Amino acid sequence: MELLVNSVLLMLLVATAGALVVVRxxxxxxxxxxxxxxxxxxxxxxxxxxxxxxxxxxxxxGVSPLLLLLTVAAIGRGEPxxxxxxxxxxxxxxxxxxxxxxxxxxxxxxxxxxDAPAHTHVAPRYLQLSGEEIGIPNVVTSVLASYRAFDTLGxxxxxxxxxxxxxxxxxxxxxRGSARPRYTxxxxxxxxxxxxxxxxxxxxxxxxxxxxVQFHGEYGPGGGFQAGVIFASxxxxxxxxxxxxxxxxxxxxxxxxxLAAVGVLLYGTTGLLAMLDGRPFLDxxxxxxxxxxxxxxxxxxxxLGVGITVASVITVIYYAFANQFEMAEG
Amino acid sequence: xSAVLAILSGACLxxxxxxLLTGALGFLRFADFYARLHACGVTETLATALIILGLMLLSxxxxxxxxxLLILLFVLFSSPTASHALAKAAWxxxxxxxxxQGKRDLPLPAGER
Numbered sequence: 053m054e055l056l057v058n059s060v061l062l063m064l065l066v067a068t069a070g071a072l073v074v075v076r077x078x079x080x081x082x083x084x085x086x087x088x089x090x091x092x093x094x095x096x097x098x099x100x101x102x103x104x105x106x107x108x109x110x111x112x113x114g115v116s117p118l119l120l121l122l123t124v125a126a127i128g129r130g131e132p133x134x135x136x137x138x139x140x141x142x143x144x145x146x147x148x149x150x151x152x153x154x155x156x157x158x159x160x161x162x163x164x165x166x167d168a169p170a171h172t173h174v175a176p177r178y179l180q181l182s183g184e185e186i187g188i189p190n191v192v193t194s195v196l197a198s199y200r201a202f203d204t205l206g207x208x209x210x211x212x213x214x215x216x217x218x219x220x221x222x223x224x225x226x227x228r229g230s231a232r233p234r235y236t237x238x239x240x241x242x243x244x245x246x247x248x249x250x251x252x253x254x255x256x257x258x259x260x261x262x263x264x265v266q267f268h269g270e271y272g273p274g275g276g277f278q279a280g281v282i283f284a285s286x287x288x289x290x291x292x293x294x295x296x297x298x299x300x301x302x303x304x305x306x307x308x309x310x311l312a313a314v315g316v317l318l319y320g321t322t323g324l325l326a327m328l329d330g331r332p333f334l335d336x337x338x339x340x341x342x343x344x345x346x347x348x349x350x351x352x353x354x355x356l357g358v359g360i361t362v363a364s365v366i367t368v369i370y371y372a373f374a375n376q377f378e379m380a381e382g
Numbered sequence: 383x384s385a386v387l388a389i390l391s392g393a394c395l396x397x398x399x400x401x402l403l404t405g406a407l408g409f410l411r412f413a414d415f416y417a418r419l420h421a422c423g424v425t426e427t428l429a430t431a432l433i434i435l436g437l438m439l440l441s442x443x444x445x446x447x448x449x450x451l452l453i454l455l456f457v458l459f460s461s462p463t464a465s466h467a468l469a470k471a472a473w474x475x476x477x478x479x480x481x482x483q484g485k486r487d488l489p490l491p492a493g494e495r
Contacts, residue, residue: 244470247463250459250463254456254460257456
């Protein structure tokens with residue numbers, strides 16, 4: 053049964069990818085990207101990777117197609133036909149790269165193999181000792197936020213850098229480097245009354261659910277990354293239906309830009325506190341006499357940092373893109 | 383008692399799946415955008431509700447049905463709203479209802495354009 057579900061999902065993924073290559077028109081491509089994200093999320097759920105599925109559903113199926121949509125709306129939806137000549141250089145390059153990638157996979161251990169390095173290196177230790185060393189049920193969180201906390205700090209920095217880069221490229225000159233809307237209210241032809249009413253009912257629960265995912269991440273699927281994207285989706289939904297100026301009054305751009313840095317700083321400071329006490333960076337045993345309790349406090353703090361940064365950066369990126377769209381509109 | 387619940391749950395799941403199937407059929411076969419949207423939107427809401435109800439009946443503790451109830455509430459809000467948004471976007475983009483063969487636009491009531 054699981055094999056059937058997996059095969060059908062994979063076939064749909066391949067079909068969607070094929071359609072993405074074939075289809076002309078940027079709007080259709082964008083919608084197919086969203087479909088691809090949703091299918092991937094379903095696939096991750098069947099693979100028992102619910103943590104990843106959360107993020108993929110919110111970012112892959114929601115936020116990134118939305119950013120593409122905003123871009124398409126700003127530049128027009130047609131795709132210019134390529135010139136008549138066959139792009140031979142491109143085809144050769146793509147073929148070589150693809151062949152190299154396929155040859156690369158030949159060296160990998162077969163799928164699900166018990167003696168793959170991923171299953172024999174440190175994973176058994178994490179799985180066996182996480183219970184007594186960290187004492188939380190979700191091993192994914194204990195690996196992400198404790199055993200591999202330094203790697204995760206790197207990931208958070210990558211996200212932060214992405215937000216800074218988008219601001220550097222898209223922020224309008226003379227606006228102190230932040231995406232402030234230049235937009236007069238009332239240019240929307242008609243209000244989305246029904247959507248506004250329904251979203252007003254739903255958004256509080258979306259934000260509440262994000263907080264649940266954030267603080268329940270030690271016990272169930274979830275954590276800072278997932279909570280951050282869900283929280284940002286709530287804000288973005290509000291912005292979509294009420295317009296950029298309104299959402300900017302609710303959640304000020306300057307505030308989210310600051311919070312994006314605050315999250316990374318919270319994460320880094322959590323690590324530095326251990327160094328002040330003469331321990332290694334990110335050693336959580338500094339927080340409590342009982343090492344397991346210390347782990348709990350440390351994980352809570354770094355996950356909070358991750359959540360704040362992810363939510364803020366995604367909101368910042370949305371503001372930057374939406375601002376471009378509003379300027380293109382009028 | 384549990385046998386009755388199992389039968390009820392099975393009936394709900396079966397009916398829900400059947401409705402989804404009719405929705406998919408309508409989506410493939412109907413003539414114009416609005417009829418297709420109607421087929422999917424209407425059946426999907428009821429089918430999801432029935433399937434979730436069937437799953438709730440199967441559970442033996444109180445937490446899963448509660449979570450399923452929350453999902454059901456969310457679907458009851460989001461699914462009709464999504465259909466509405468689609469229909470409105472299509473109307474604003476100039477898509478008009480068509481006749482049964484999907485060949486030409488139907489005449490609209492006075493005052494619509």
